[in-house]
Amino acid sequence: MFGEGESVQGAAGFGPAAGCGPELLDPALAQTVRETGASVGSVYLLSPDTPVLRLAVLAGLPREIAAPWARVPLGDAIPVAEAVRERRLVWVGSQAELTRRYPRAALVLPYHLALAAAPITTGATAWGALVLLWPGSRPAQLSAHERDVVATACDRMGALLQHAPDSGNPVPPGSEPHVPAPPRTPAIEPVEALAAVNFVDRLPEGCCALDLEGRITFLSATAADLVGGSVPDLLGALLWEALPWLDEPVFEDRYRAAVISRQATSFTTLRPPDRGLDFRLYPDASGISVRITPADHTMSAEGPGPGRRESTTMPTRAGSLYDLMHLAATLTEAVSVRDVVELAADQIMPSFGAQGFVVSVTEADRLRVVGYRGYRPEVINRLDLPPFRDPGAPTVRALTTGVPLFFASPHEMAQLNPDIPRLTNRAAWAFLPLIVSGRPVGCCVLSYDRPHPFTPDERAILTSLAGLIAQALDRARLYDAKHQLAHGLQTGLLPATLPTMPGLEVAARYLPAAHGMDIGGDFYDLIRLDDTTVAAAIGDVQGHNVKAAALMGQVRTAVHATAGAPPGEVLARTNRLLTDLDTGLFTSCLYAHLDLAHHRVRLATAGHPPPLLRHPDGHTEILRVLPGLLLGIDPDAEYPTTEIPLPPGAVLALYTDGLVEAPGVDLDDATADLADRLARAPHQPMDTLADALVSHDPQTDPRSDDIALFLLHPQPVGSSCTPVIDQA
Numbered sequence: 001m002f003g004e005g006e007s008v009q010g011a012a013g014f015g016p017a018a019g020c021g022p023e024l025l026d027p028a029l030a031q032t033v034r035e036t037g038a039s040v041g042s043v044y045l046l047s048p049d050t051p052v053l054r055l056a057v058l059a060g061l062p063r064e065i066a067a068p069w070a071r072v073p074l075g076d077a078i079p080v081a082e083a084v085r086e087r088r089l090v091w092v093g094s095q096a097e098l099t100r101r102y103p104r105a106a107l108v109l110p111y112h113l114a115l116a117a118a119p120i121t122t123g124a125t126a127w128g129a130l131v132l133l134w135p136g137s138r139p140a141q142l143s144a145h146e147r148d149v150v151a152t153a154c155d156r157m158g159a160l161l162q163h164a165p166d167s168g169n170p171v172p173p174g175s176e177p178h179v180p181a182p183p184r185t186p187a188i189e190p191v192e193a194l195a196a197v198n199f200v201d202r203l204p205e206g207c208c209a210l211d212l213e214g215r216i217t218f219l220s221a222t223a224a225d226l227v228g229g230s231v232p233d234l235l236g237a238l239l240w241e242a243l244p245w246l247d248e249p250v251f252e253d254r255y256r257a258a259v260i261s262r263q264a265t266s267f268t269t270l271r272p273p274d275r276g277l278d279f280r281l282y283p284d285a286s287g288i289s290v291r292i293t294p295a296d297h298t299m300s301a302e303g304p305g306p307g308r309r310e311s312t313t314m315p316t317r318a319g320s321l322y323d324l325m326h327l328a329a330t331l332t333e334a335v336s337v338r339d340v341v342e343l344a345a346d347q348i349m350p351s352f353g354a355q356g357f358v359v360s361v362t363e364a365d366r367l368r369v370v371g372y373r374g375y376r377p378e379v380i381n382r383l384d385l386p387p388f389r390d391p392g393a394p395t396v397r398a399l400t401t402g403v404p405l406f407f408a409s410p411h412e413m414a415q416l417n418p419d420i421p422r423l424t425n426r427a428a429w430a431f432l433p434l435i436v437s438g439r440p441v442g443c444c445v446l447s448y449d450r451p452h453p454f455t456p457d458e459r460a461i462l463t464s465l466a467g468l469i470a471q472a473l474d475r476a477r478l479y480d481a482k483h484q485l486a487h488g489l490q491t492g493l494l495p496a497t498l499p500t501m502p503g504l505e506v507a508a509r510y511l512p513a514a515h516g517m518d519i520g521g522d523f524y525d526l527i528r529l530d531d532t533t534v535a536a537a538i539g540d541v542q543g544h545n546v547k548a549a550a551l552m553g554q555v556r557t558a559v560h561a562t563a564g565a566p567p568g569e570v571l572a573r574t575n576r577l578l579t580d581l582d583t584g585l586f587t588s589c590l591y592a593h594l595d596l597a598h599h600r601v602r603l604a605t606a607g608h609p610p611p612l613l614r615h616p617d618g619h620t621e622i623l624r625v626l627p628g629l630l631l632g633i634d635p636d637a638e639y640p641t642t643e644i645p646l647p648p649g650a651v652l653a654l655y656t657d658g659l660v661e662a663p664g665v666d667l668d669d670a671t672a673d674l675a676d677r678l679a680r681a682p683h684q685p686m687d688t689l690a691d692a693l694v695s696h697d698p699q700t701d702p703r704s705d706d707i708a709l710f711l712l713h714p715q716p717v718g719s720s721c722t723p724v725i726d727q728a
Contacts, residue, residue, distance in 0.1 A: 036132060114135070127157070207219075504534060541585055590606070
């Protein structure tokens with residue numbers, strides 16, 4: 001059993017898993033849904049190459065409704081991503097709690113429900129997450145039994161995912177979520193079936209049954225008469241497609257509410273020209289029973305009645321409104337241009353059934369592609385950078401005229417540019433100009449593998465979506481420009497090269513935070529003192545702004561000016577300088593004086609994370625250097641010096657806290673884990689080792705802070721090594 005914030009533990013057996021791929025998880029998911037009483041169950045798996053969760057298995061919910069969450073970036077502020085990032089169970093007991101903690105998710109799930117998301121892990125490896133939904137009428141907290149079931153399921157799924165590659169059947173997430181076969185229903189004798197049909201036909205109201213996808217599986221004669229159709233024509237059809245007057249926001253909202261919340265819903269609508277009908281929906285895990293009765297009041301085609309739209313000439317699906325809301329909520333979290341492209345593609349492509357997506361931005365007198373999906377790079381290279389004077393480029397025409405262009409077939413496209421159908425191997429296109437306050441920003445292109453007639457409603461929705469993308473893209477381009485300037489300044493303040501020292505191999509790495517455009521305060525330096533002695537320093541200035549970067553430059557200068565003095569004195573002089581400057585910022589720093597001739601190192605620290613020492617035999621220890629205060633607090637602070645042996649073949653690792661700090665992880669445990677990884681790493685060049693240490697688990701631990709790493713590897717005197725720097 002695990003509590004919120006605890007790691008998932010425990011194991012138990014499930015029925016045998018058949019098949020390969022995501023269906024391998026079907027038995028575990030089915031048993032979990034059954035034992036917890038959940039209405040919806042799903043499994044997300046981490047993509048092997050990007051920090052993205054993909055919906056792999058879905059039970060109890062149509063794919064269409066789940067499409068906006070089929071691909072979830074690991075950094076998103078929604079429960080499933082948080083569960084994997086923080087390796088803990090996330091429980092949301094009510095709609096009110098969902099609104100408070102995850103407003104973006106609540107915007108497009110405005111239903112009475114409860115939700116649990118739990119990470120699927122084995123050891124240090126995160127595979128994905130299990131997500132369960134319940135009706136909101138359930139108790140506000142998970143019971144101990146339910147927690148045990150969820151924990152057991154996660155452990156079982158983790159074991160299956162871990163061992164699947166060994167049998168030659170790895171379980172990567174597919175392009176579409178796998179939907180398990182529905183549970184078998186008990187066989188009904190023909191006599192019983194006929195009796196049931198006769199019973200329903202004798203009722204004064206109409207009765208209809210839908211599967212979870214919304215297809216009509218049963219319809220009484222009375223129901224067919226009320227809706228103005230025939231039983232043979234309606235069976236097997238989607239209700240809103242068979243009855244176009246039901247293709248409206250109110251019906252789809254109530255349908256979604258019934259499917260997701262598993263609670264009865266109702267609405268009243270108009271069957272043209274003037275017949276009002278009451279619909280009541282009763283859902284369960286197998287589908288929805290619908291009761292249809294004449295409305296008690298008269299409805300007129302001239303004016304809207306309760307629960308119906310004002311016009312029946314141009315239907316607007318609730319799904320389209322959800323698309324708009326979900327994209328608007330999603331784009332509020334987009335920071336960079338890449339974020340905008342990825343999030344927009346995630347929402348728009350599945351919602352509109354598109355197979356291709358391209359975003360271009362204005363750059364001087366051309367359009368430059370900044371992101372795409374569904375195309376080969378060589379195709380994009382052929383289409384990239386059309387000049388504004390090119391009349392045959394649909395992107396240019398759409399942007400310069402400000403009018404969206406829709407081509408329903410290759411024949412229509414060939415009239416403007418016959419090369420595009422041949423080059424792209426697509427059959428329909430929508431070119432949407434991205435314009436902000438009358439200023440062209442870029443162009444968004446959707447494409448389809450087959451001819452696609454764009455209805456007036458679809459064109460209107462796509463045009464609205466383009467407006468949202470344009471505003472987000474404009475903000476993101478400004479962010480990217482500031483981000484590039486900030487990190488250009490950051491890297492400019494770090495040493496471009498490090499001095500070459502005979503008998504010493506060094507490697508340095510600096511990685512900015514994964515999110516945010518502020519300038520970091522991490523720094524490192526190597527100072528050659530003479531032919532056999534060298535000083536190394538690493539530190540972290542408080543804050544992430546220009547002020548912190550400027551102070552970082554001053555700290556580096558102060559350390560350079562006093563290098564060669566005893567380590568404690570170097571830090572004491574630097575500390576006095578910082579207190580005199582009175583910047584209000586504190587700095588951690590570790591200074592090391594290496595004597596390569598006598599194989600010794602003297603260390604002093606100002607509140608910095610402890611260095612690691614890997615001995616020539618591979619044994620690694622955390623060096624407990626005598627502590628000193630952070631720089632900039634007390635001008636009279638003293639910094640004691642610790643001296644230890646540094647034999648040839650050893651590796652001294654200096655780092656900043658960004659390499660070990662993570663949400664929910666004890667700092668001592670994280671430092672011990674880093675020491676363990678250093679100990680287990682094979683003997684290899686320092687630049688290879690540095691890459692391995694800074695790239696540990698990037699998917700489940702997106703960087704929230706800058707990282708600096710400095711490796712020093714003394715060798716026999718007489719050998720010469722070139723320092724390696726990488727500032728990502």
